[in-house]
Amino acid sequence: MFNIHTLDLNFLENQEAIASYLIETSEGPILIETGPYSTFKNLQDKLKEYGYKPEDVQHVFITHIHLDHAGAAWKFAEFGAKVYLHPFGERHMADPTKLMASAKQIYKEDMDRLWGDMKSIPTNLLHATAHEEIITIGDTEIKAWHTPGHANHHIAWQIGDNLFTGDVAGVKIENGPVVAPCPPPDINLEKWQASIDLIREISPSNLYLTHFGAVSDIESHLIALEKDLYETADIIKGYIDQGLSLPEMEDLFINHVDNALRALNLTEEMLKQYDAANPPFMSVAGLLRYWQKKLN
Known part of the structure; x- marks a missing residue:
């Protein structure tokens, strides 16, 4: 039995938008996901509760x-602390200059409010983790599954029959729908489908989503994720076929997502939670890039 604690980081004062997971081992606590530095004080307070x-x-x-x-x-x-991550992400954590510059192009003056600072991590504290590698911390084994599709540098971490899925298993908040977050630059539907199929093969009892919390009805969840992923991709493909500009696509898709969520009678609070966890304009940019690569 693992002591898994879900830490709500209260991102932008929204509950259940970003989670960090605290797991207690015989050699002390480990953390899966840290959230942005902008919520570090909240994370510190949550750790103190335990x-x-x-x-x-x-x-x-x-x-x-x-x-x-x-x-x-x-x-x-x-x-x-040692930081365990995908090999493709190692150089960006050792030197986050390009990562932060890319984010600043998107978020501009909102960078500090949303994300806060990001500093380099010494390479001796970065552990580039191989596919299916097992890390043992005291009495706890953590297995790495490379799961690209949302990002080429994506890993799902398995502890027992629990799988911590980051974004590859999508976003689901409370009783809301499952949605596929599709930010640039690495969205790839074929790789994502392979990762979803891998999750089925792993057959965990629980998925722990970063956005947000535990899911136990795995197959229903994955079917809903696939449906949203392909429907969203088709919508963006339709915009491309119409010759729309990026701002036009963003306006249309933001309105589409808002209408779809309101049709499910989500509360205003939940609408804000979903927007914080998965801003619709990011999926437009990510899938536009995917289709441009695929069609050219």
């Missing part, structure tokens, strides 16, 4: 290097 300080966490596992998942990893590294 009797821990950030410096007690000496092993950090990130599913991928996007800022909402790994933006605060450097702070734990300052306390000597």
Whole structure:
């Protein structure tokens, strides 16, 4: 039996938008996902509720290097923590200059409010983890599954029959729908489908989503994810076929998502949660890039 604690980072003062997972082992706590540095104080407070300080966490596992998942990893590294990640993400965590410059192009003056700072992590504290590699921390084994599709540098981490899926298993908040987050630059439907099929092969009892929480009805969840992924891709393909500009696509898709969520009678609070966890305009950019690569 594993002590898994879901830490709500209250991103942008939204509940259940970004989670970090605290797992207690015989050699101390480990953390899966750190969230952005902008929520580090919230994470610190949540750790304190379980009797821990950030410096007690000496092993950090990130599913991928996007800022909402790994933006605060450097702070734990300052306390000597080892950070486990996909080999493709290693150089960006050792030198986040390009990562942050790319994010700044998208978020501009909103960077600090959304994500906060990101500093380099010494290479000796970065562990590039191979596919199916098992990391043993005390009495706990953590297995890495490379799961591209959302990002080429994506890993799902398995502990027992629990799978911590980052974004590859989508976003689902409370009783809301399952949606596929599709930000640039690595969206690939074929790789994503292979990763979904791999999750089926692993056959976990629980999925732990970064956005947000535990899911036990695995097959229904994955079917809903596939449906949203392909429907969203088809919508963006339709915009391309119409010759629309990126701003036109964004306006149309944001309106589409808002109408679809409101049709499900989601509360205004849940609409804000979904927007914080999965901004619709990002999926337009990500799938536009996917189709441009595929069609050219």
